[in-house]
Amino acid sequence: SSASSGSHRTFDYVVVGGGTAGLVVAARLSEDPHTTVAVIEAGTHHVNEPLVDTPEFFGQAIGNPNFDWKFTSVPQSALNGNVVAQPRGKMLGGSSGLNFMAWDRASATEYDAWEKLGAEGWNWNSLLPYFRKTETISAPTPEQYFPDGPQVSNKTFYTFHGRDGPVQPSYNVLYTNITDPFVEAVNKLGIPTNSDPYEGNATGIFNLEMAVDRVKNVGKRSYAASTYYNISSDRPNLTVYLTTQATKVNIVSGASSQDLRAVSVDVVALNSTGTNGTVYARKEVVLSAGAFQTPHLLELSGIGNKSILENAGIKTLIDLPGVGENLQDHTLLTQDFEIINTTFTYDILRNDQTYLAEQQAEYAENGTGIFASAQFALVFPPLKTIVSDAVLSNLQGQAEELIRASGLPALTKAQYEIQQGWLDTADVGHVEYIMFPGGGVTAASPTPGATYLTVYMGNMHPFSRGTVHLNFTNPLTPPAIDPKYVDKNIDLQVVLEGTKFVRQIAQTQPLASLIVNAHEPSSNVTTDDEWLDYIKTFMGTVYHPVGTAAMVSRERGGVVDPKTLKVYGTSNLRVVDASVIPMLIAAHPQSTVYAIAERASDIIRGLIR
Numbered sequence: 001s002s003a004s005s006g007s008h009r010t011f012d013y014v015v016v017g018g019g020t021a022g023l024v025v026a027a028r029l030s031e032d033p034h035t036t037v038a039v040i041e042a043g044t045h046h047v048n049e050p051l052v053d054t055p056e057f058f059g060q061a062i063g064n065p066n067f068d069w070k071f072t073s074v075p076q077s078a079l080n081g082n083v084v085a086q087p088r089g090k091m092l093g094g095s096s097g098l099n100f101m102a103w104d105r106a107s108a109t110e111y112d113a114w115e116k117l118g119a120e121g122w123n124w125n126s127l128l129p130y131f132r133k134t135e136t137i138s139a140p141t142p143e144q145y146f147p148d149g150p151q152v153s154n155k156t157f158y159t160f161h162g163r164d165g166p167v168q169p170s171y172n173v174l175y176t177n178i179t180d181p182f183v184e185a186v187n188k189l190g191i192p193t194n195s196d197p198y199e200g201n202a203t204g205i206f207n208l209e210m211a212v213d214r215v216k217n218v219g220k221r222s223y224a225a226s227t228y229y230n231i232s233s234d235r236p237n238l239t240v241y242l243t244t245q246a247t248k249v250n251i252v253s254g255a256s257s258q259d260l261r262a263v264s265v266d267v268v269a270l271n272s273t274g275t276n277g278t279v280y281a282r283k284e285v286v287l288s289a290g291a292f293q294t295p296h297l298l299e300l301s302g303i304g305n306k307s308i309l310e311n312a313g314i315k316t317l318i319d320l321p322g323v324g325e326n327l328q329d330h331t332l333l334t335q336d337f338e339i340i341n342t343t344f345t346y347d348i349l350r351n352d353q354t355y356l357a358e359q360q361a362e363y364a365e366n367g368t369g370i371f372a373s374a375q376f377a378l379v380f381p382p383l384k385t386i387v388s389d390a391v392l393s394n395l396q397g398q399a400e401e402l403i404r405a406s407g408l409p410a411l412t413k414a415q416y417e418i419q420q421g422w423l424d425t426a427d428v429g430h431v432e433y434i435m436f437p438g439g440g441v442t443a444a445s446p447t448p449g450a451t452y453l454t455v456y457m458g459n460m461h462p463f464s465r466g467t468v469h470l471n472f473t474n475p476l477t478p479p480a481i482d483p484k485y486v487d488k489n490i491d492l493q494v495v496l497e498g499t500k501f502v503r504q505i506a507q508t509q510p511l512a513s514l515i516v517n518a519h520e521p522s523s524n525v526t527t528d529d530e531w532l533d534y535i536k537t538f539m540g541t542v543y544h545p546v547g548t549a550a551m552v553s554r555e556r557g558g559v560v561d562p563k564t565l566k567v568y569g570t571s572n573l574r575v576v577d578a579s580v581i582p583m584l585i586a587a588h589p590q591s592t593v594y595a596i597a598e599r600a601s602d603i604i605r606g607l608i609r
C-alpha cells in the first residue's frame, strides 16, 4: 500500500532504501501480518518504463536523474585527476533496476574468506540456501551451453539453483555468431568452458544467467520492484514512502548503557508526492541505502569516525572508525575490435532499419527477440593463466611488501594475506572479461555499417582501498566518494596485464580471422607506456562498490556485528545491503546482495541464531 501523509507514521520496522536488499527485507518481514513495515525510498516506482524493463536498453538510464543518483568520485590521483561516474539506482528496486542484469556468483573460496575475516556464519554453505531461495530458473537447453561445455544433470543443477524464488533469471535465447569463435579462442588460451559456474567454482568462460524474466513478465528485466515488491505490495502491513529521502536516524540512550536505540528516521519530500517529517520505528531501523549512502546516513546520525564527525560539527554518538572505510570496487577498461561484417552482432540495430522495425514489433507483441536480449559471455581466469611466471612472482613480491607496510589497518592486512594467496590460486578468478557482441560503447564512435566485438576487462581483487564520507553536513549533498582506483601499483599492473591479454584473445583462432582491426584503442597502442596512458584516461568502474559498513569484529574495524547485522553500540539499528560485504568477490554482486538480504531477514526474524 502506498503511504499518505498523516498521523499513523509508526511502524515496527522502518527500512531505509527500497532497493535490492531493502525490498527483500521488507517483503520477508511483512510476511507476518502482525508486523508493520515501512520502506523509505528516494526514487519513484517505474511501472511499464522501457528504460527499466527492456533488457536491450541496458545502460541507457545511466545519467538520467529519473533513475540515477548520478554520483561522481572525487578526482582520482592515480588517473590523472579524472573523476569517475558512480551511478546508483534511484527508484523502487534501486540498482537492480539500473544494472546490466548479469546474474552470477563467485567461487565458494571467496565467500568462505568472509568468514575467515571474521564474518562469523557467512560462508558458501550458509549462503547457498539463500541463493536458491531468491530465484526461479530453468536449466539451460542444449543450445544454451557454450562449446565444449558438458551438460549438467537436472539433479545437480537444482542442488545449486532455485525453483520457487521471486527473481526470474534466464539464459539468453538469441546468440550472435561471434560468440562461439570467442569461446573457442579463450579455450585455446587455457581457459576452459565452465557449464555451471554456480556450483562453487566460478572460473573459466561461461554463459551466464541474466535477470530477464521469460516466464511471468515475458521479456522484461526481473528486479527487486517487479519481484519482491510485487509479491508484497498489496499487504496492508507494508507501507512505502516514495520520493522521500531519509536524512537522519534519531538515536537515544537505550536500556543498557552500552547500547543506543534508533527510534525514528527524519525524512524530506523530494517532490509533491513525497513525505516530510519523521517516521517512527517501534522495533528497529534497517539501513539498506547501498554502499555509498548507508555509511553517509550513519555519519549524519552521529555514528562514525569521531574526528570526521567533529570536523563536520556533528555530535559523535558512537565512535566507529570503520564507517565509510574499506571501500572496494571493480575497475573497468573497455576495448573494441572491428570484425568482418558478415558476422551477426548487436550492431544490426544501428545498421539495419528493417530488422530494427521488425524486432521492435516482435518485442511489443511477444516480449521476444533481440530487445529481450543482452548477451554476454563472462570469463574469469585465475591470474596465473594470463600472466607469465616472472610477472606473477613480481606481483607476489608487491603483495608481500603491502602486507609488511606499517600502519596497515587490521582488516586490510587480513584481506591482503588472503588476497596474496589468491594470486596463485586456480579456483579464484582474478580478472574478468565481459564479451559483448557489438560496438558503440568505447570512446571511438562506430563506423556506419560496421560490426564490432567489445571486451570489458575488470580487476576482481584489487588491493586499493577507498573511502566514502560525508562532504557537507547538508544531508542532501552527496557524500565524497573516493574509491582510490589503482592507488596501489599492483592494481595498475594487473589491469595492464589483463588489458593486454585481450589482444591475445583477438589474435587467437578461430576468432582472429574474424577481426578486421583493433578499433579502440587502435593498434597504434602497443607499448606498456601507451597502454598505461589509455588505462589512466579511460578507466571506469563495473559499478560494484562494497565494504563500507563491513561485518567483521569491531576491533578489526567492523561496523556491524556479523551475527546480527546490528551496528556496534546499538540494540536495534541494522545494516542490510552491499555495505556489509567485507571483501570483494569475483562476480557481479546483485545475486549475492539478494542472498545476503534473505539470510539477514531470517536473522532479524530470529530464525537463525
Ligand SMILES: Cc1cc2nc3c(=O)[nH]c(=O)nc-3n(C[C@H](O)[C@H](O)[C@H](O)COP(=O)(O)OP(=O)(O)OC[C@H]3O[C@@H](n4cnc5c(N)ncnc54)[C@H](O)[C@@H]3O)c2cc1C
Residues within 6 Å of the ligand: 016, 017, 018, 019, 020, 021, 022, 040, 041, 042, 043, 062, 087, 088, 089, 090, 091, 092, 093, 094, 095, 096, 098, 099, 100, 101, 102, 103, 104, 244, 245, 246, 247, 288, 289, 290, 291, 293, 294, 297, 542, 543, 544, 545, 576, 577, 578, 579, 587, 588, 589, 590, 591, 593
Ligand atoms: C549501472 C550499474 C550496473 C550494474 N550491473 C550489475 C550487473 O550486471 N550484475 C550485478 O550483479 N550487479 C550489477 N550492479 C551492481 C548491483 O546492482 C548492486 O551491487 C546492488 O544492486 C546493490 O544493492 P543494494 O541493496 O546494496 O543497493 P541499491 O540497490 O542501490 O539500493 C539502495 C536504495 O536506497 C535508496 N536510497 C539511498 N539513500 C537513500 C535515502 N537517504 N533515503 C531514501 N532512499 C535512499 C536508493 O534510491 C536505492 O533504491 C550494477 C550497478 C550499477 C549501478
